[in-house]
Amino acid sequence: MPLASTGDLVTAAAARRSAVAAFNVITLEHIEAVITGAESAGAPVVLQVSENAVKFRYGRLLPLARAAVAAAERAGVPVALHLDHVQSEHLLRQAPDAGFSSVMYDAARLPYADNLFATRAAVDWAHAQGLWIEAELGQIGGKDGRPPLDAHASGARTDPDQARDFVAGTGVDALAVAVGSVHAMTTRTAALDHALIKRLAAALPVPLVLHGSSGVPDDGLTAAVAGGIAKVNVGTALNAAMTGAIRDHLAAHPEAVDSRTYLSVGREAMAREVRRIIGVLSRTA
Numbered sequence: 001m002p003l004a005s006t007g008d009l010v011t012a013a014a015a016r017r018s019a020v021a022a023f024n025v026i027t028l029e030h031i032e033a034v035i036t037g038a039e040s041a042g043a044p045v046v047l048q049v050s051e052n053a054v055k056f057r058y059g060r061l062l063p064l065a066r067a068a069v070a071a072a073e074r075a076g077v078p079v080a081l082h083l084d085h086v087q088s089e090h091l092l093r094q095a096p097d098a099g100f101s102s103v104m105y106d107a108a109r110l111p112y113a114d115n116l117f118a119t120r121a122a123v124d125w126a127h128a129q130g131l132w133i134e135a136e137l138g139q140i141g142g143k144d145g146r147p148p149l150d151a152h153a154s155g156a157r158t159d160p161d162q163a164r165d166f167v168a169g170t171g172v173d174a175l176a177v178a179v180g181s182v183h184a185m186t187t188r189t190a191a192l193d194h195a196l197i198k199r200l201a202a203a204l205p206v207p208l209v210l211h212g213s214s215g216v217p218d219d220g221l222t223a224a225v226a227g228g229i230a231k232v233n234v235g236t237a238l239n240a241a242m243t244g245a246i247r248d249h250l251a252a253h254p255e256a257v258d259s260r261t262y263l264s265v266g267r268e269a270m271a272r273e274v275r276r277i278i279g280v281l282s283r284t285a
Helices: 006-015 028-041 051-056 062-073 112-128 160-170 194-203 218-227 236-252 259-281
Strands: 020-024 045-050 079-086 102-105 132-137 174-177 208-210 229-234
Touching (some): 006 079, 006 229, 020 028, 020 259, 028 045, 028 062, 028 236, 045 051, 045 062, 062 079, 102 112, 112 160, 160 174, 160 194, 174 194, 174 229, 194 208, 194 218, 218 229, 229 236, 229 259
Parallel strands (some): 020 045, 020 229, 045 079, 102 132, 132 174, 208 229
């Protein structure tokens, strides 16, 4: 089927008080696993390509993007393509021609006034190209090899009043909020501030996005969706599933040299995790 629009999927989820799962992909195996898992769950899904994934692919966006588009167009469920955590203006401007319907522009590392100014400029350009655009406010942390963030430190969380001003001043279509999760967590011990999620949902006219979701326990994810989160980003959980399955396979088959044997095991493990997470997000808290 034709590529879906991220904005349409998230808007529909928000109207239902549910959430769409958005999975970060690095390889073709990731892409195939996410679509297979979503098809088995019978749910729409968002494929996300991050700026870090593009750097891994020698700085070239199109090879992975073209593969994602081709796979999405043959999927049995709606699939959208999202460019994630973009800081590079050059990469941002490649999004429309590469099949992306949306982009997350990341200026959250900057002081508030600079974040607002840079994001406003990105929004103006993106909207002129027909792109749906997400931004981040607060300190989610855990990216780019920086030390782990104390998600519970004073000032780390997204303030509802400041978030309301930020959304009004930038015109963003969705906002990633800092509510206790951290990117790249390999343990599922993040404690979300569910009262804050509800306050943010009541204060803002745009859908809320949860980053760092791999570190959140299942009941925390279910409660976050019930509280107003409409898009849930997942990356590390897929990598952990793939790596664990491959590690176990090679330990059991030390003679293996055909990469297809262990990559298929890794792909199957990721597909199971995709289906599992989508199921968690569809539960009623």
